[in-house]
Amino acid sequence: xxxYFSLSxxxxxxxxxxNEAQFAALFSxxxxxxxxxxxxxxxxxxxxxxxxxxxxxxxxxILSGCAMGLGEYYYQHPYVLFIPNLIASSSxxxxxxxSTSGALMPFxxxxxxxxxxxxxxxxxxxALIGSQxxxxxxxxxxxxxxxxxxxxxxxxxxxxxFQRNISDLTA
Numbered sequence: 001x002x003x004y005f006s007l008s009x010x011x012x013x014x015x016x017x018x019n020e021a022q023f024a025a026l027f028s029x030x031x032x033x034x035x036x037x038x039x040x041x042x043x044x045x046x047x048x049x050x051x052x053x054x055x056x057x058x059x060x061x062i063l064s065g066c067a068m069g070l071g072e073y074y075y076q077h078p079y080v081l082f083i084p085n086l087i088a089s090s091s092x093x094x095x096x097x098x099s100t101s102g103a104l105m106p107f108x109x110x111x112x113x114x115x116x117x118x119x120x121x122x123x124x125x126x127a128l129i130g131s132q133x134x135x136x137x138x139x140x141x142x143x144x145x146x147x148x149x150x151x152x153x154x155x156x157x158x159x160x161x162f163q164r165n166i167s168d169l170t171a
Contacts, residue, residue, distance in 0.1 A: 001092050002126030003144040004030070004085050015139045016078045026082055033086045037093035045098045050105070051163045053098035058155035060091035065148030068141045081141050088148055095155070 012018045012026060045053045064087040071080030100118060129147045 003129045003147055010139050011081050030089050034089045034093045037090040041094045041097045050098050054159050057091040057095035058152045060087050061148045061152030064088040065145045068145035072141045
Protein backbone atom coordinates (compact mmCIF):
# COMPACT_ATOMS: atom_id res chain seq x y z
CA UNK A 1 0.00 0.00 0.00
CA UNK A 2 2.82 2.43 0.85
CA UNK A 3 4.49 1.68 -2.48
CA TYR A 4 1.27 2.48 -4.31
CA PHE A 5 0.72 5.63 -2.26
CA SER A 6 4.25 6.77 -3.10
CA LEU A 7 4.18 5.92 -6.80
CA SER A 8 0.61 6.61 -7.89
CA UNK A 9 0.63 10.44 -8.01
CA UNK A 10 3.72 10.50 -10.22
CA UNK A 11 2.53 7.58 -12.34
CA UNK A 12 -1.00 8.80 -12.96
CA UNK A 13 -0.58 12.57 -13.00
CA UNK A 14 2.89 13.07 -14.46
CA UNK A 15 3.38 10.04 -16.71
CA UNK A 16 -0.23 9.60 -17.88
CA UNK A 17 -1.45 13.21 -17.49
CA UNK A 18 -4.54 12.49 -15.40
CA ASN A 19 -5.97 15.53 -13.66
CA GLU A 20 -6.61 15.80 -9.92
CA ALA A 21 -10.24 14.68 -10.18
CA GLN A 22 -9.34 11.60 -12.24
CA PHE A 23 -6.57 10.72 -9.81
CA ALA A 24 -8.91 11.18 -6.85
CA ALA A 25 -11.48 8.90 -8.49
CA LEU A 26 -8.90 6.14 -9.03
CA PHE A 27 -7.59 6.55 -5.50
CA SER A 28 -11.13 6.40 -4.12
CA UNK A 29 -11.88 3.21 -6.06
CA UNK A 30 -8.77 1.68 -4.55
CA UNK A 31 -9.94 2.61 -1.05
CA UNK A 32 -13.41 1.23 -1.80
CA UNK A 33 -11.87 -2.07 -2.94
CA UNK A 34 -9.92 -2.31 0.31
CA UNK A 35 -13.06 -1.54 2.32
CA UNK A 36 -15.28 -4.04 0.50
CA UNK A 37 -12.68 -6.78 0.80
CA UNK A 38 -12.39 -6.04 4.52
CA UNK A 39 -16.12 -6.60 4.94
CA UNK A 40 -15.89 -10.11 3.49
CA UNK A 41 -12.42 -10.97 4.80
CA UNK A 42 -13.51 -12.06 8.27
CA UNK A 43 -15.91 -14.65 6.84
CA UNK A 44 -13.23 -15.92 4.49
CA UNK A 45 -10.65 -16.11 7.29
CA UNK A 46 -13.09 -18.05 9.45
CA UNK A 47 -13.71 -20.48 6.57
CA UNK A 48 -10.10 -20.91 5.39
CA UNK A 49 -8.19 -20.27 8.63
CA UNK A 50 -5.24 -17.93 9.24
CA UNK A 51 -2.64 -19.85 7.27
CA UNK A 52 -4.70 -20.54 4.15
CA UNK A 53 -6.08 -16.99 4.09
CA UNK A 54 -2.53 -15.65 4.26
CA UNK A 55 -1.46 -18.02 1.47
CA UNK A 56 -4.34 -16.83 -0.70
CA UNK A 57 -3.41 -13.20 -0.02
CA UNK A 58 0.26 -13.90 -0.86
CA UNK A 59 -0.79 -15.56 -4.13
CA UNK A 60 -2.81 -12.44 -4.96
CA UNK A 61 0.29 -10.30 -4.29
CA ILE A 62 2.29 -12.43 -6.71
CA LEU A 63 -0.50 -12.24 -9.30
CA SER A 64 -0.61 -8.47 -8.91
CA GLY A 65 3.16 -8.14 -9.26
CA CYS A 66 3.19 -10.31 -12.39
CA ALA A 67 0.34 -8.31 -13.93
CA MET A 68 2.14 -5.02 -13.22
CA GLY A 69 5.42 -6.27 -14.64
CA LEU A 70 3.85 -7.72 -17.78
CA GLY A 71 1.67 -4.64 -18.23
CA GLU A 72 4.67 -2.33 -17.95
CA TYR A 73 6.53 -4.35 -20.55
CA TYR A 74 3.71 -4.79 -23.08
CA TYR A 75 1.21 -2.01 -22.52
CA GLN A 76 1.64 1.61 -21.43
CA HIS A 77 -1.65 2.66 -19.86
CA PRO A 78 -2.78 3.90 -16.42
CA TYR A 79 -4.52 0.55 -15.85
CA VAL A 80 -1.10 -1.14 -15.74
CA LEU A 81 -0.83 0.15 -12.18
CA PHE A 82 -4.49 0.60 -11.29
CA ILE A 83 -6.03 -2.82 -11.97
CA PRO A 84 -3.20 -4.92 -10.48
CA ASN A 85 -3.21 -2.63 -7.47
CA LEU A 86 -6.89 -3.40 -6.89
CA ILE A 87 -5.81 -7.04 -6.58
CA ALA A 88 -2.98 -6.02 -4.24
CA SER A 89 -5.40 -3.92 -2.15
CA SER A 90 -7.72 -6.89 -1.77
CA SER A 91 -4.72 -8.98 -0.79
CA UNK A 92 -3.60 -6.42 1.78
CA UNK A 93 -7.07 -6.28 3.29
CA UNK A 94 -7.30 -10.06 3.56
CA UNK A 95 -3.75 -10.42 4.82
CA UNK A 96 -4.13 -7.70 7.41
CA UNK A 97 -6.85 -9.59 9.23
CA UNK A 98 -5.41 -13.07 8.80
CA SER A 99 -1.78 -12.30 9.53
CA THR A 100 -2.46 -10.01 12.47
CA SER A 101 -4.74 -12.53 14.14
CA GLY A 102 -2.35 -15.39 13.45
CA ALA A 103 0.73 -13.47 14.51
CA LEU A 104 -0.78 -12.37 17.82
CA MET A 105 -2.21 -15.79 18.69
CA PRO A 106 0.93 -17.05 20.50
CA PHE A 107 1.17 -13.83 22.55
CA UNK A 108 -2.24 -13.71 24.23
CA UNK A 109 -0.82 -12.47 27.52
CA UNK A 110 1.15 -9.68 25.82
CA UNK A 111 -1.27 -8.79 23.02
CA UNK A 112 -0.75 -5.01 23.36
CA UNK A 113 3.02 -5.19 23.07
CA UNK A 114 2.80 -7.77 20.28
CA UNK A 115 0.32 -5.60 18.34
CA UNK A 116 2.59 -2.57 18.73
CA UNK A 117 5.61 -4.51 17.47
CA UNK A 118 3.58 -5.92 14.58
CA UNK A 119 2.38 -2.42 13.60
CA UNK A 120 5.90 -1.03 13.86
CA UNK A 121 7.21 -3.72 11.51
CA UNK A 122 4.38 -2.98 9.06
CA UNK A 123 5.18 0.73 8.94
CA UNK A 124 8.94 0.26 8.68
CA UNK A 125 8.46 -2.27 5.89
CA UNK A 126 5.99 0.04 4.17
CA ALA A 127 8.39 2.97 4.38
CA LEU A 128 11.20 0.91 2.88
CA ILE A 129 9.02 -0.39 0.05
CA GLY A 130 7.51 3.05 -0.56
CA SER A 131 10.88 4.73 -0.79
CA GLN A 132 12.19 1.97 -3.05
CA UNK A 133 9.16 2.36 -5.35
CA UNK A 134 10.05 6.00 -6.04
CA UNK A 135 13.86 5.84 -5.75
CA UNK A 136 14.47 5.93 -9.50
CA UNK A 137 14.08 9.15 -11.47
CA UNK A 138 12.10 7.29 -14.12
CA UNK A 139 8.47 6.54 -13.38
CA UNK A 140 7.94 2.80 -13.52
CA UNK A 141 5.80 0.18 -11.82
CA UNK A 142 8.65 -2.33 -11.95
CA UNK A 143 10.07 -1.59 -8.46
CA UNK A 144 6.58 -1.97 -6.97
CA UNK A 145 5.91 -5.10 -9.03
CA UNK A 146 9.20 -6.58 -7.81
CA UNK A 147 8.30 -5.74 -4.22
CA UNK A 148 4.95 -7.49 -4.58
CA UNK A 149 6.58 -10.58 -6.07
CA UNK A 150 9.26 -10.66 -3.37
CA UNK A 151 6.83 -10.08 -0.48
CA UNK A 152 4.37 -12.66 -1.79
CA UNK A 153 7.14 -15.23 -2.05
CA UNK A 154 8.58 -14.42 1.40
CA UNK A 155 5.11 -14.63 2.95
CA UNK A 156 4.49 -18.05 1.41
CA UNK A 157 7.84 -19.37 2.66
CA UNK A 158 7.35 -17.96 6.17
CA UNK A 159 3.75 -19.14 6.26
CA UNK A 160 4.83 -22.70 5.50
CA UNK A 161 7.60 -22.51 8.08
CA PHE A 162 5.31 -21.26 10.85
CA GLN A 163 2.54 -23.65 9.88
CA ARG A 164 4.93 -26.56 10.45
CA ASN A 165 6.24 -25.11 13.71
CA ILE A 166 3.07 -23.64 15.23
CA SER A 167 2.96 -26.17 18.04
CA ASP A 168 6.26 -24.75 19.32
CA LEU A 169 4.82 -21.21 19.32
CA THR A 170 1.59 -22.01 21.13
CA ALA A 171 3.12 -24.23 23.80
